[in-house]
Amino acid sequence: MLQQFFLEITPISNDNYVAFTFFVGTMAMMAASVFFFFELGNTDKKWRTSVLVSGLITFIAAVHYYYMRGYNLETGQSPTFFRYVDWLLTVPLMCVEFYLITKKVGSTQSLLWKLIAASVGMLVTGYVGEAIYPTESVSWVWGAISGLFYFYIVYLVWFGEVAKLAGNAGPDVAAANKTLAWFVLVGWAIYPLGYILGTKGGLFGMQLVADPAAASAAMDIVYNIGDAVNKIGFGLVIYSLSRKASAA
Numbered sequence: 001m002l003q004q005f006f007l008e009i010t011p012i013s014n015d016n017y018v019a020f021t022f023f024v025g026t027m028a029m030m031a032a033s034v035f036f037f038f039e040l041g042n043t044d045k046k047w048r049t050s051v052l053v054s055g056l057i058t059f060i061a062a063v064h065y066y067y068m069r070g071y072n073l074e075t076g077q078s079p080t081f082f083r084y085v086d087w088l089l090t091v092p093l094m095c096v097e098f099y100l101i102t103k104k105v106g107s108t109q110s111l112l113w114k115l116i117a118a119s120v121g122m123l124v125t126g127y128v129g130e131a132i133y134p135t136e137s138v139s140w141v142w143g144a145i146s147g148l149f150y151f152y153i154v155y156l157v158w159f160g161e162v163a164k165l166a167g168n169a170g171p172d173v174a175a176a177n178k179t180l181a182w183f184v185l186v187g188w189a190i191y192p193l194g195y196i197l198g199t200k201g202g203l204f205g206m207q208l209v210a211d212p213a214a215a216s217a218a219m220d221i222v223y224n225i226g227d228a229v230n231k232i233g234f235g236l237v238i239y240s241l242s243r244k245a246s247a248a
């Protein structure tokens with residue numbers, strides 16, 4: 001029985017970096033989720049929801065990564081649809097984190113909805129360019145529209161309402177918001193890079209990687225790195241904020 005179980009596993013060959021990063025991503029997201037969930041018990045009550053959301057983000061990603069790893073290994077294809085399902089669930093939850101850390105100083109539901117709407121707009125237009133009209137002539141236009149939503153989120157967290165609220169919420173929240181804002185500006189910029197590498201015509205109609213298999217592999221690897229950096233990194237910023245505030 002045990003032997004049969006092992007024999008049924010499709011091995012990841014040494015040069016399959018795509019499947020390998022899906023595998024490591026699965027493990028990292030699982031480990032991060034266990035960490036955030038177990039730490040809930042020693043987290044100050046007022047930060048518990050924020051740390052719980054950190055765990056939910058990595059947990060949702062872990063389940064998707066487990067599936068995407070198998071999908072990629074079995075079919076050799078990029079799991080584009082489930083990638084976007086994952087993002088549609090987790091990126092709005094990252095927006096919820098901004099709302100939660102500024103809630104005590106008056107962040108509103110309307111601000112939360114602005115962030116969520118912008119993130120959904122960013123992802124839906126990205127999906128259209130990547131999966132529905134992935135052609136030289138229009139994929140970059142959808143990518144550019146997606147970029148506008150992205151810059152709106154950057155604006156809100158760096159200079160807009162989120163930044164203003166965080167500035168009034170004491171030095172710990174202000175510092176955490178600054179770090180999260182850097183994640184949005186630099187960490188999230190990894191994704192358009194993956195889009196440009198992987199989508200036909202992703203760079204203003206130009207094709208950077210000519211071979212379709214290489215292009216899709218590059219895209220998956222870049223997205224997988226982006227997810228590990230951003231989902232776990234975001235969670236750790238929230239976690240360290242909750243520790244500072246617990247000590248105070």
Ligand SMILES: *C/C=C(C)/C=C/C=C(C)/C=C/C1=C(C)CCCC1(C)C
Nearest residue numbers: 126143146147150188191192195230
């Ligand atoms: C955990 C997943 C995260 C943080 C995903 C973030 C995704 C983005 C910031 C995607 C942005 C895109 C653009 C700005 C333009 C091209 C299309 C996208 C969707 C890759």
